[in-house]
Amino acid sequence: MLTLLSYVAIAAQAMTAALTAGQRSMDWFGVCVLACVTALGGGTVRDIVLGHYPLYWVANPYVLLLASGAALLTIALAQFVDRLRWPFLLLDALGLVVFTIIGCNVAMQSGSHPIIVLVSGMVTGIVGGVLRDVLCNDVPLVFRSELYATVSLATAAVYYLGLKAGLNAELVSVAAASFGFAFRVAALIWHWNMPKFVYDKDLR
Amino acid sequence: MLTLLSYVAIAAQAMTAALTAGQRSMDWFGVCVLACVTALGGGTVRDIVLGHYPLYWVANPYVLLLASGAALLTIALAQFVDRLRWPFLLLDALGLVVFTIIGCNVAMQSGSHPIIVLVSGMVTGIVGGVLRDVLCNDVPLVFRSELYATVSLATAAVYYLGLKAGLNAELVSVAAASFGFAFRVAALIWHWNMPKFVYDKDLR
C-alpha cells in the first residue's frame, strides 16, 4: 500500500519538476534528470546519510523509468496542465506525507535516535525539492513558502509518537498521512506561512 | 590504457573548469577546487551512490594534484587559450567518453542492473560539469546545450551491448569511445540539440 502510494508520489514529484524544468527551457534530457533528482533525491540523501545501501533506486531501477516517463508525459500534456493546478498540488501533498512516513520507517528500522527519525522523514520529504531548486538556480522554495517542511515534521512526529504509543502500525500510517495531507491543504488554502526572518545589514 | 586516458580526461576537465572559474573571477584556490570538483566529482558521486569505497581519489590522491596542476597551468597560459578552442573541445569530448566507459565498468564489476550500468556511466561523465555549474551559480549547461548527456548515454549503451554480445572487451572499448567521440564532435559541428521543453506559466 505504502509502496503503491510511493509510486504515485514519485510520479507526482516528477511531473511538478518537469514543469519547473520547462520554465528554464531545459531540453528533454534535462527534464528527465531533474524529474529523477526531484522524485528520488530525498530518499537518496537519506540513504547516504544513514549508510543504508544499496540505495533504493539502485536496488529497484525501474523507478528511474517511472520518473522519466512521468516527466515526458508532462511535456506531452503541458498545454492542459494549467487546468490541473489543484490535482497537482494535491498529488504533491500526498507525495510529501508518503515520503515522510517512508523516511521515518527507514530510520526506525536501523534503530536510530528519535531526532534522527524525524530528520530522516523530513529529508525524504523535502530534499528532492531542495535539489530541484538548486539545479534550477533558485533559493529553495521550501525555505520560504507555505508550511511545507513544517507539514513534513508534524507528520513525522505524529507517526513516530503513534507508533511509540503502541498503536496499530497501519492505523498510525493512515492517521499520520491524513493529518499531514489535511495540514498541507489547509496551509495552501489559507496561505499559512512560518514567520520570516528579515535581516538587511551586511556583516561582511 | 584507459587509466592513461582517464588522466588526460581529468586534466582536460580541470582546464575547462579553470576557465569557467576565471569568468567568475575566483581566486587561485577557488580555481583549483573547482577544477578538482569538476574533474573528479562525477566519479565521486558514482562511488558514493554505488557504495564503492574507498573513493578513487581517496585511494589515489595524486589525481588531486593532477587536476590542481592542470588548473594552475591554465591560469599561466590563459592568454593563449582562445586559440585553443577546438583542442579543448576535443579533449573534453574524449574525457566525456572515457569517464562514461569507466563508470560503466565500475557498475558492472559490482553486478548492477543494466539500467544502473547506463546511469553509472552517465553520472561519471556528466555530474562533474553539473557540480561546476552549480558552484558557479548557473543552471547546468548539460541540461540545455548540445548533445552532451545523450552522447554519454549512447556511449554507455554501445559499450554495454557490445560486452553483452560477448565481443572482445578492448575492441568494444575502442569502438564505444570512437563512436561517442565522433557523435559529440558531430553534435558540436552541426549544433545538434535535443528538443527543448518551454513552459512559461507559473503553477504556484
Next chain:
Amino acid sequence: MLTLLSYVAIAAQAMTAALTAGQRSMDWFGVCVLACVTALGGGTVRDIVLGHYPLYWVANPYVLLLASGAALLTIALAQFVDRLRWPFLLLDALGLVVFTIIGCNVAMQSGSHPIIVLVSGMVTGIVGGVLRDVLCNDVPLVFRSELYATVSLATAAVYYLGLKAGLNAELVSVAAASFGFAFRVAALIWHWNMPKFVYDKDLR
C-alpha cells in the same frame, strides 16, 4: 577540550548562517536548516567521502538542536548583532581552525594518505560555508574572499607536520589552532587575498 570547542564552533557557524538566511528573507524553518547545513555540512561531506559511518550528527543528534537553537537565538538578537561584527568573525575563525583539526584527526584515524589528511581538514573547515552559499544561490564566498581556505590548509599542514615530528598531540593542537586563528585574523585586518584569475572570454 576539542569537543567543547567544536560546540562553540557549531554555534558560531550556525549564527552566521542564520544572518545569511535573514538576508534572503527565509522563514524560521529555513533559517534552522541553513544553520544545520552550514554548521554540520563540512563534517558530513568528510564522513561520507571517507566512508566514516555513522555520521557524527547521526551518532550525536543533539548537535542539530544546538545549531537550530543558536539560529533561533540569532533571530531573537538580530537587532543587536551589528555591534557584534568582530566577536562573530573571531568565533567564525575559531570554528574554522577547530573544524580543520577535527577533520585531520578523523582522516588520520583511518590511516589516510597525507594529502587526504589535508583535504579532510579543509573539507571539514570550509564545505559548510560552500553549501550555505549554494543554498543561498551565491557563488561560494570561500572561492573569492580573504584567505579562508588557505588558513584551513595551512592549519592542517602545521597540525599534520607537528604530529609527524612526534611532538605532543595537545601541544600541536594548540599551536596549530593558534597559528591558524592568528593567520585568519591578520588576513581579515589587512585584507589579505589570494591572487584572482580573471578570464573574460567565452570559450563556448
